[in-house]
Amino acid sequence: MAATLKDVALAAGVSIKTVSNVINDYEHIRAETKQRVMEAISELGYSPNLSARSLRSGRTGxxxxxxxxxxxxxxxxxxxxxxxxxxxxxxxxxxxxxxxxxxxxxxxxxxxxxxxxxxxxxxxxxxxxxxxxxxxxxxxxxxxxxxxxxxxxxxxxMSNVESARAATAHLLSKGRRRIAVVGGHRGEVIGSAGLRLRGYQLALEEAGIPFDPDLVAYTTLWHRANGATSMRELLASGVEFDAMFGMNDTLALGAMRVLQEAGRTIPDDVAVIGFDDLDEGRYSLPTLSTIDPGxxxxxxxxxxxxxxxxxxxxxxxxxxxxxxxxxxxxxxxxxxxx
Amino acid sequence: MAATLKDVALAAGVSIKTVSNVINDYEHIRAETKQRVMEAISELGYSPNLSARSLRSGRTGxxxxxxxxxxxxxxxxxxxxxxxxxxxxxxxxxxxxxxxxxxxxxxxxxxxxxxxxxxxxxxxxxxxxxxxxxxxxxxxxxxxxxxxxxxxxxxxxMSNVESARAATAHLLSKGRRRIAVVGGHRGEVIGSAGLRLRGYQLALEEAGIPFDPDLVAYTTLWHRANGATSMRELLASGVEFDAMFGMNDTLALGAMRVLQEAGRTIPDDVAVIGFDDLDEGRYSLPTLSTIDPGxxxxxxxxxxxxxxxxxxxxxxxxxxxxxxxxxxxxxxxxxxxx
DNA sequence: CGCCCATCCTACAACGTTGTAGACTCGCCT
DNA sequence: AGGCGAGTCTACAACGTTGTAGGATGGGCG
Missing domain, CATH: 3.40.50.2300 (Response regulator)
Known part of the structure; x- marks a missing residue:
């Protein structure tokens, strides 16, 4: 069906290797030959078979x-x-x-x-x-x-620890002291959740604020639904907080939705920051502060x-x-x- | 580097075609031979070269x-x-x-x-x-x-016309009569925008409501930003409306955000429906009615x-x-x- | 003049796989 | 006994490409 080097070679009256050479920009080809080959190529609508090429070269691209x-x-x-x-x-x-x-x-x-x-x-x-x-x-x-x-x-x-620390520091700089965290993974040290929690703790430490485990909401996944559920749990637990750090934007958005349902105003009652800089956060109500992870x-x-x-x-x-x-x-x- | 049929054949003391046959579940192979080949395969960690296979078969998978x-x-x-x-x-x-x-x-x-x-x-x-x-x-x-x-x-x-008609009919069933549309493409007949606008018009017609061109906001793209901009234009134009049909969820969410900024309550002042059933609409505030396009x-x-x-x-x-x-x-x- | 080198081109093999044709052994039927 | 078909396996060619080796031509130089 599709044209091969052989067909082109036949049409141009050269060897298949010459056609191959033309295609691969080999230097030493007479302009006239090159032209003839090019014409045959476009006439036959030839294009190289990538499976064959990759078999030969070991690369697939x-x-x-x-x-x-x-x-x-x-x-x-x-x-x-x-x-x-x-x-x-x-x-x-x-x-x-x-x-x-x-x-x-x-x-x-x-x-x-x-x-x-x-x-x-x-x-x-x-x-x-x-x-x-x-x-x-x-x-x-x-x-x-x-x-x-x-x-x-x-x-x-991404710089998980550093950027989570910066996110937390940002909330602290707004005068907030009781910062809830949504998206922890129980027992995790390495992994986005573990590292970001560590960044959070470092920022608190620097500010001389004791870490309160009750402020951390744990989830399995990081979907919107988990953010929502976690926030419901936090609210139900009665723990007080004036800010929230969502370990990613999706969690933050899910949680934000529940906060608002519960009548809390953002950012006045609760200041919120997420993580990831999703497009979505630019158009949520309110728009979501976040970490751009590059x-x-x-x-x-x-x-x-x-x-x-x-x-x-x-x-x-x-x-x-x-x-x-x-x-x-x-x-x-x-x-x-x- | 990687083992080939040849290597396996050598190790198992059979021809390469026999190895190939084993791999392709050819029926007529002695159990003992098959076993020997299988052992050689796992010993050498053989796995077929897909480029070669696809060169032969013309399929890549x-x-x-x-x-x-x-x-x-x-x-x-x-x-x-x-x-x-x-x-x-x-x-x-x-x-x-x-x-x-x-x-x-x-x-x-x-x-x-x-x-x-x-x-x-x-x-x-x-x-x-x-x-x-x-x-x-x-x-x-x-x-x-x-x-x-x-x-x-x-x-x-998807059934663009039918489902847009259903979306519009849904808003009409809620007693709304002035339904704004966000996401039109000027002059388009075929295309999501054209078809969905047509569905919208059909629904109005059925309800005996005249079509008001001022209620249609046009955009180029269907990003959040476009939904937001369109809604700002609609509000600025002073046209009255008690509902909005977003040609997709993304537009609807962008527009909803502007509506709320402008102090309109959803759904009381403006009832909103989108199109696409994105996960995001399940967690927006308010959650977004939509069309699940299957x-x-x-x-x-x-x-x-x-x-x-x-x-x-x-x-x-x-x-x-x-x-x-x-x-x-x-x-x-x-x-x-x- | 004869040699060498650069230029231009070709034949052949190889990449690893599978289809085709056929070799060989059995057991069974006639 | 001879033939036939099923079962088991193999050799070879082919898929379309590129690397290698080398042939042919012509110009420059000693």
């Missing part, structure tokens, strides 16, 4: 991206950034959803299906630091996220170093850690006179 | 999905559903972002890069009905969305018929149109005594 779910806005926006970054580097992205499930994640690391790709950007949620050794795979892998640190691969992550920078760095590993130039460079710059974004939900 | 942007929640949730539907059928999904740009869209239809896939799910935004002939491509293609009707390919779409059904149907076309069993079946079932979902933003 495709990278895999494994995330929990695209319906979680954070990962949708991350995927968006990554696809754009990959496009700038001539790569395509194949997306795999793990559902945040550990078994599914481990599956992907060992699955042969992934061989249609040159490397993998991997953002686990179910795996924990003890699973780090599973990252020892024989294909290029760049780890994203906050579940595993010190693993055997390159790792790109998503584009994460995407760009991740794709760049994955490509470096794929090209093999860095063969024996030891695993590297990258932390991106963050920024506190003040919007209405925390806009109080300082 | 990957389908493409071209959408405007994943950061638009609707497309993120659509992609989520499609990836899941594809997984159920043993397919992987490669995602391409067009930015809703016509040139980029046309590019994809002619691009050789797509040859790493067996077929394409294509959701254009920039192309219009006059571009329909560009869909005449030599690879399996299933069209999604509302930009092009009657094109040369299979098409899966996203999972769209995804499932689209992947199914694409796979049918890929398998070629339907060689000469003419292009088919599929319309999914929709549902009106009433939430707080339109919850009035009837």
């Amino acid at each position: 495709v990278i895999g991206l494994a995330v929990p779910e695209l319906s979680l806005s954070y990962f949708a926006e991350l995927a968006d950034s990554i696809i754009k970054a990959a496009e700038r580097r001539g790569l395509k992205v194949l997306i795999e959803q793990t559902g945040g499930d550990r078994d599914h994640e481990l599956d992907i690391l060992s699955s042969p299906r992934l061989q249609m790709t040159d490397g993998l950007l991997f953002s686990p949620l179910g795996m924990s630091n003890e699973d780090a050794h599973h990252l020892n795979v024989n294909f290029p892998l760049v780890l994203l996220g906050e579940r595993i640190f010190g693993g055997p691969t390159d790792h790109v992550t 998503r584009d920078e994460i995407a760009d760095t991740a794709v760049r170093i994955l490509q470096e590993r794929i090209s093999g130039r860095e063969g024996d460079v030891p695993p590297r850690e990258f932390e991106t710059r963050f920024q506190v974004i003040e919007r209405e939900s925390s806009a109080l006179r300082e | 990957v389908i493409g999905l071209a959408v405007p942007e994943l950061s638009l929640s609707y497309f993120a949730e659509l992609a989520d559903s499609i990836i899941k539907a594809a997984e159920r059928r043993g397919l992987k999904v490669l995602i391409e972002q067009t930015g809703g740009d016509r040139d980029h869209e046309l590019d994809i239809l002619s691009s050789p890069r797509l040859q790493m896939t067996d077929g394409l799910l294509f959701s254009p935004l920039g192309m219009s009905n006059e571009d329909a002939h560009h869909l005449n491509v030599n690879f399996p293609l299933v069209l999604l969305g509302e930009r092009i009707f009657g094109g040369p390919t299979d098409h899966v779409t 996203r999972d059904e769209i995804a499932d149907t689209a992947v199914r018929i694409l796979q049918e076309r890929i398998s070629g069993r339907e060689g000469d079946v003419p292009p088919r149109e599929f319309e999914t079932r929709f549902q009106v979902i009433e939430r707080e933003s339109s919850a009035l005594r009837e």
